[in-house]
Amino acid sequence: MDLSTLEKGDVVASKTMHLTRDALVRYAGASGDFNPIHYRDDVAERVGLPGVLAHGMLTMGIGASVLTEWLGETSRLASYVVRFTKPVVVDPERGANVTYVATVGQVKDDGSVRIDLAVTFEEEKVFGKAQAVVMPT
Numbered sequence: 001m002d003l004s005t006l007e008k009g010d011v012v013a014s015k016t017m018h019l020t021r022d023a024l025v026r027y028a029g030a031s032g033d034f035n036p037i038h039y040r041d042d043v044a045e046r047v048g049l050p051g052v053l054a055h056g057m058l059t060m061g062i063g064a065s066v067l068t069e070w071l072g073e074t075s076r077l078a079s080y081v082v083r084f085t086k087p088v089v090v091d092p093e094r095g096a097n098v099t100y101v102a103t104v105g106q107v108k109d110d111g112s113v114r115i116d117l118a119v120t121f122e123e124e125k126v127f128g129k130a131q132a133v134v135m136p137t
Contacts, residue, residue, distance in 0.1 A: 001070065001071050003111060003112070003113045007107065008107060009104060010104040011101060011102065011103050015066050016097050016100070017097070017098050018095050018096070019090050019096045019098060021052065023095075024055065024058070028055070037052065038053060038054070049087070050087075051090070052089065053088060054089075056084050059126060060082045062100065063082065063127070064080055064132075066100045066102055067115060067117070067134075076136075076137070077133075078112065078133040079132060080130075080131075081132075082127050082129070082130045083130070097121070098121050098126065099119065100119050102118075103116050110136075111135075112134060114131055115133075117130035
């Protein structure tokens, strides 16, 4: 990926991921995060949540994969920070669609580029701030 042609505001990647309860259980197994708020409605309700939530690290990780798919490699991703603001409630029947849009936020003098990642679920922002810095080759 040649970063020199990018300008602030360019959309470099977008993707909508469909999350299901099955996917949450598989992620729990892979990550070791078996907090029942990620698979049991009764527990989620008992602690005041609107329903079973997707793991924050899962939604963050999908964002990283959107960036690395665009880049074609992982080594140029110098940093990636996320501030979580809204949980993704995964309906047991319908699941949840989460949309990721990566936009150039800043082209720096050293040739690196800041990518701003907008992530939405049901038209609300999931991340308050999500930024990555990509280094030139």
